[in-house]
Amino acid sequence: MSEPSQLEQALVRLDDAAQYLNIDPDVIEKLKFPRETTQARLMIRMDDGSRKSFLSWRCRYDDTRGPTKGGIRFHPNSNAEEVETLAFWMTFKCAVMNLPYGGGKGAVQVDPRKLSKAEIERLSRSYIQAFSRIIGPDRDIPAPDVYTNSMIMGWMADEYSQIVDRYEPAVITGKPIALGGSKGRDDATARGGYYLVRHLAGELGCDGSMKVAIQGFGNAGQHIARLLAGDGHKIVAVSDSEGGVYCEFGLNLSLLMEAKAAGKSVVSTVGQSGHEALSADALIGVECDLLVPAALEDMIHQGNAELVKAKVVLELANGPVTPEGDRILAKKNVVVLPDILANAGGVTVSYFEWVQNKQGYYWDVEEIHARLKTIMEREGRAIWNISQEKGITVRTAAYVHALSRLAEAIEAHGTQSFFVS
Numbered sequence: 524m525s526e527p528s529q530l531e532q533a534l535v536r537l538d539d540a541a542q543y544l545n546i547d548p549d550v551i552e553k554l555k556f557p558r559e560t561t562q563a564r565l566m567i568r569m570d571d572g573s574r575k576s577f578l579s580w581r582c583r584y585d586d587t588r589g590p591t592k593g594g595i596r597f598h599p600n601s602n603a604e605e606v607e608t609l610a611f612w613m614t615f616k617c618a619v620m621n622l623p624y625g626g627g628k629g630a631v632q633v634d635p636r637k638l639s640k641a642e643i644e645r646l647s648r649s650y651i652q653a654f655s656r657i658i659g660p661d662r663d664i665p666a667p668d669v670y671t672n673s674m675i676m677g678w679m680a681d682e683y684s685q686i687v688d689r690y691e692p693a694v695i696t697g698k699p700i701a702l703g704g705s706k707g708r709d710d711a712t713a714r715g716g717y718y719l720v721r722h723l724a725g726e727l728g729c730d731g732s733m734k735v736a737i738q739g740f741g742n743a744g745q746h747i748a749r750l751l752a753g754d755g756h757k758i759v760a761v762s763d764s765e766g767g768v769y770c771e772f773g774l775n776l777s778l779l780m781e782a783k784a785a786g787k788s789v790v791s792t793v794g795q796s797g798h799e800a801l802s803a804d805a806l807i808g809v810e811c812d813l814l815v816p817a818a819l820e821d822m823i824h825q826g827n828a829e830l831v832k833a834k835v836v837l838e839l840a841n842g843p844v845t846p847e848g849d850r851i852l853a854k855k856n857v858v859v860l861p862d863i864l865a866n867a868g869g870v871t872v873s874y875f876e877w878v879q880n881k882q883g884y885y886w887d888v889e890e891i892h893a894r895l896k897t898i899m900e901r902e903g904r905a906i907w908n909i910s911q912e913k914g915i916t917v918r919t920a921a922y923v924h925a926l927s928r929l930a931e932a933i934e935a936h937g938t939q940s941f942f943v944s
């Protein structure tokens with residue numbers, strides 16, 4: 524038998540959740556397949572005068588609850604199936620948070636590190652030229668993802684406005700503040716996870732001072748370290764792609780952030796402030812209360828999940844625990860706060876950006892934080908209660924929560940075929 528595809532693996536979560544709900548089979552049939560995936564070949568002029576082409580996609584997985592929403596990734600390994608899987612996750616993430624969106628995703632198969640800044644700008648504008656009839660402020664709203672950033676979103680929003688011949692900032696989120704971006708977007712993903720852990724601390728047994736290990740010390744990893752340390756928790760281990768560092772009394776975060784800002788690995792701080800070297804893999808098994816995967820997919824799996832000593836795993840990364848890893852953690856009574864809830868602070872503040880663009884009135888950062896906190900606590904509490912009532916993992920509970928909202932919307936839309944023939 525062939526290996527299940529990436530999307531088939533993701534759909535296992537849908538089947539798991541469906542067992543706990545009495546929903547129409549039509550709903551599952553609708554959610555099993557993306558509504559539409561468009562492929563385009565982008566041709567751009569390189570700096571040396573030659574022309575080069577790149578494959579690209581945009582998937583609108585499901586738009587029952589509103590316009591589709593999801594990032595655009597620039598990556599050499601991107602392919603249609605990965606885009607569809609990520610769009611499926613976005614469908615559930617937006618439903619978990621009750622944002623008025625469906626799920627989408629886009630990608631260009633490219634290694635942007637091999638392109639000049641001008642070439643990346645031409646590629647970004649060419650993506651919008653190819654997909655301008657698919658995206659739109661009330662149809663499909665892109666955002667940054669792996670190897671894309673606010674500068675690229677600014678170029679894309681500008682290109683779209685030129686094509687439709689009017690100022691249309693709500694077509695894309697994650698823009699620079701000068702072009703209609705929102706305050707509070709930079710640390711939104713980590714802050715959402717932080718509000719969630721703080722709110723459920725009593726239930727999770729995390730109400731005292733915690734020891735924390737963080738895998739991946741990029742945007743999400745550095746912000747969660749800063750926020751948790753601010754509450755007096757000890758960050759005892761962090762890692763990046765080159766290795767890790769450990770200090771049982773708490774790492775020196777300023778030292779680590781200075782190293783990253785200078786383009787160095789966290790490993791460059793070994794020997795200073797009591798920092799000891801730790802292999803990237805050893806981080807998973809560090810003695811701690813909270814483990815935060817904030818790097819890549821599939822990092823906690825069948826081969827290393829048994830090593831986890833933390834009571835709680837906060838998934839700031841997308842898909843960091845494999846289904847086998849999940850089963851092992853559940854057996855060890857480790858609570859996993861799943862990605863579609865734990866890292867949804869990012870898309871929630873993207874939603875705030877879209878609302879601000881549409882209303883033309885901008886909120887201060889305190890208002891953004893207060894609104895994000897309210898939503899994380901409300902949805903986190905509802906999901907926690909489902910997991911307790913049904914005796915299921917928090918991940919399955921999050922899917923149950925999202926699926927019941929999706930099912931309600933799909934049923935409310937009705938199906939025309941009932942009235943034909």
Ligand SMILES: NC(=O)c1ccc[n+]([C@@H]2O[C@H](COP(=O)([O-])OP(=O)(O)OC[C@H]3O[C@@H](n4cnc5c(N)ncnc54)[C@H](O)[C@@H]3O)[C@@H](O)[C@H]2O)c1
Pocket residue numbers: 712738739740741742743744762763764765803817818819820839840841866867869870
């Ligand atoms: N930034 C956001 O708003 C956001 C929103 C939702 C989800 N996420 C997810 O969070 C994760 C991290 O995103 P980010 O924006 O912080 O990315 P980033 O590129 O800023 O940081 C990723 C970090 O992971 C490290 N890393 C790579 N391979 C590693 C390995 N094998 N072991 C340990 N560390 C490793 C990198 O060195 C880097 O420090 C991704 O899965 C992303 O999809 C991010």
